[in-house]
Amino acid sequence: MSNRRTFAIISHPDAGKTTLTEKLLLQGGAIHLAGEVKARGAARRARSDWMKIEQQRGISVTSSVMTFEKDGITFNLLDTPGHEDFSEDTYRTLTAVDSAIMVIDAAKGIEPQTRKLFEVCRLRNLPIITFVNKVDREGRSPFETLDEVADALALDVSPQGWPVGLGGLFQGVLDFATGEVSRPEGDSREFLGKREANVELPADIAEEVELAQGGYPEFDMEAYRNGDLTPVFFGSALKNFGVSELIDAISRFAPPPRPQPSDAGLVEPENKEVTGFIFKVQANMDPNHRDRIAFMRMVSGTFRRGMKLTPSGLAKPIAVHSPILFFAQDREIADTAEAGDIIGIPNHGTLRVGDTLSETNGLRFTGLPNFAPEILRRVQLRDPTKTKQLRKALDDLSEEGVIQVFYPEIGSNWIVGVVGQLQLEVLISRLEAEYKVEAGLEASPFATARWIKGSDAALNSFEQFNRANLAKDRDGDLVFMAKSPWDVGYQQEKNPDLIFSATKER
Numbered sequence: 302m303s304n305r306r307t308f309a310i311i312s313h314p315d316a317g318k319t320t321l322t323e324k325l326l327l328q329g330g331a332i333h334l335a336g337e338v339k340a341r342g343a344a345r346r347a348r349s350d351w352m353k354i355e356q357q358r359g360i361s362v363t364s365s366v367m368t369f370e371k372d373g374i375t376f377n378l379l380d381t382p383g384h385e386d387f388s389e390d391t392y393r394t395l396t397a398v399d400s401a402i403m404v405i406d407a408a409k410g411i412e413p414q415t416r417k418l419f420e421v422c423r424l425r426n427l428p429i430i431t432f433v434n435k436v437d438r439e440g441r442s443p444f445e446t447l448d449e450v451a452d453a454l455a456l457d458v459s460p461q462g463w464p465v466g467l468g469g470l471f472q473g474v475l476d477f478a479t480g481e482v483s484r485p486e487g488d489s490r491e492f493l494g495k496r497e498a499n500v501e502l503p504a505d506i507a508e509e510v511e512l513a514q515g516g517y518p519e520f521d522m523e524a525y526r527n528g529d530l531t532p533v534f535f536g537s538a539l540k541n542f543g544v545s546e547l548i549d550a551i552s553r554f555a556p557p558p559r560p561q562p563s564d565a566g567l568v569e570p571e572n573k574e575v576t577g578f579i580f581k582v583q584a585n586m587d588p589n590h591r592d593r594i595a596f597m598r599m600v601s602g603t604f605r606r607g608m609k610l611t612p613s614g615l616a617k618p619i620a621v622h623s624p625i626l627f628f629a630q631d632r633e634i635a636d637t638a639e640a641g642d643i644i645g646i647p648n649h650g651t652l653r654v655g656d657t658l659s660e661t662n663g664l665r666f667t668g669l670p671n672f673a674p675e676i677l678r679r680v681q682l683r684d685p686t687k688t689k690q691l692r693k694a695l696d697d698l699s700e701e702g703v704i705q706v707f708y709p710e711i712g713s714n715w716i717v718g719v720v721g722q723l724q725l726e727v728l729i730s731r732l733e734a735e736y737k738v739e740a741g742l743e744a745s746p747f748a749t750a751r752w753i754k755g756s757d758a759a760l761n762s763f764e765q766f767n768r769a770n771l772a773k774d775r776d777g778d779l780v781f782m783a784k785s786p787w788d789v790g791y792q793q794e795k796n797p798d799l800i801f802s803a804t805k806e807r
């Protein structure tokens with residue numbers, strides 16, 4: 302059985318993802334990385350100017366994947382970009398993990414971005430472990446948080462521990478599994494390793510614990526693995542409470558690499574053939590070289606440096622000579638990677654998000670969706686002689702997953718679509734910096750887009766009446782540009798033979 306655990310942390314900004322990541326890496330012995338994570342947290346908050354975005358992108362090549370080991374288990378933690386804005390990057394990262402940790406601020410409960418990310422996890426039935434953070438501060442009653450998670454996310458909750466007081470009254474965290482209380486120590490009131498057994502709890506806490514243990518379902522592995530139940534841990538990332546319990550829970554509960562769906566059926570991690578898929582492409586920091594790093598999630602087999610793999614988009618093999626492997630602390634040079642691991646593959650734009658790589662080119666992984674954009678803008682070229690460069694740039698950047706591009710059937714105004722505002726800033730800066738194209742963005746009459754599918758006859762008749770609202774995407778697939786979500790519903794009702802889809806699988 303695989304000793305890999307590949308997971309992501311989902312949370313709303315400020316809930317403590319960076320702090321928790323740092324503590325996980327510290328406990329896993331990957332200490333040298335901890336400072337980097339912190340720096341990134343600070344850089345991330347200043348997100349308005351391009352240089353800072355670039356800085357963050359640069360650093361995150363190495364911290365996009367953080368590997369650490371503990372007690373014989375190798376953990377691959379994939380970073381989900383943490384800006385308030387949402388990008389497809391974030392969604393796609395969740396296609397490359399087998400489970401997620403959901404961090405919730407004890408005082409704030411479920412916040413908008415937590416909920417959005419949770420919905421993506423639910424689409425994929427990802428198992429989720431919940432970490433209620435900041436119990437060292439004043440917060441809501443733990444019952445309130447548990448009930449909110451249960452109600453808002455329609456998820457069974459199973460508390461695995463309990464805070465002994467909150468904020469000023471905080472005296473530690475009780476672990477239901479061992480019955481021990483981790484205690485704060487010294488002036489910093491951190492957890493430094495002191496655990497007490499057979500603790501007599503204050504009467505009100507003892508009563509809470511009894512209610513909590515009796516009133517919520519017990520942990521059930523099958524329900525957790527199906528994404529129907531979440532074990533809940535209380536802790537403080539800042540003060541180090543609950544962190545080792547969390548790592549332990551990931552080792553014991555979180556699934557090892559899961560089989561992945563493909564057009565040739567489920568691919569099991571035990572299969573001998575090396576297979577994987579690209580879930581993220583990142584442009585290199587150096588603007589003079591249009592180098593990119595494609596992040597591949599290994600699905601099966603044992604990868605060795607120099608191996609030849611065939612990308613589904615190319616149909617001829619490439620030799621992977623200088624892969625970036627993400628090392629655990631004490632493996633300075635690792636030459637192999639296994640199912641669940643991530644490899645960074647440098648390339649010049651040959652690898653695209655959604656590509657499958659395999660030894661035999663005999664299959665394609667499915668389930669790596671494009672998401673319907675939530676913001677659509679017309680691209681306005683300042684210098685009309687640069688049309689060709691603009692088209693090349695838009696095609697490139699859409700391959701990279703920075704934007705989606707739509708070429709309307711009528712008119713010459715190309716439209717770009719994104720799921721988060723930040724992507725638009727990135728687009729404009731990169732057009733200028735990398736392609737020397739000056740462009741502006743203006744409002745478009747469209748609010749969202751849907752990929753449409755159906756019989757030729759049904760599509761033809763739809764096209765006849767809706768040409769002004771139709772476009773082709775980068776791959777030449779037909780897209781309905783809608784003025785409002787209502788418009789989508791209306792057209793769907795009027796055209797029951799067509800499928801209007803908010804996602805597209807490559």
Ligand code: G4P
Pocket residue numbers: 312313314315316317318319320321342383434435436437438536537538539540
């Ligand atoms: P994020 O990545 O989810 O955005 O959150 P981050 O870890 O950056 O944490 C946000 C703020 O919350 C930080 O404070 C951090 O120190 C604090 N924090 C995180 N975990 C805990 C916890 O368990 N208890 C308490 N009391 N605070 C916590 P900041 O002042 O915004 O940043 P900094 O200047 O301390 O870096």
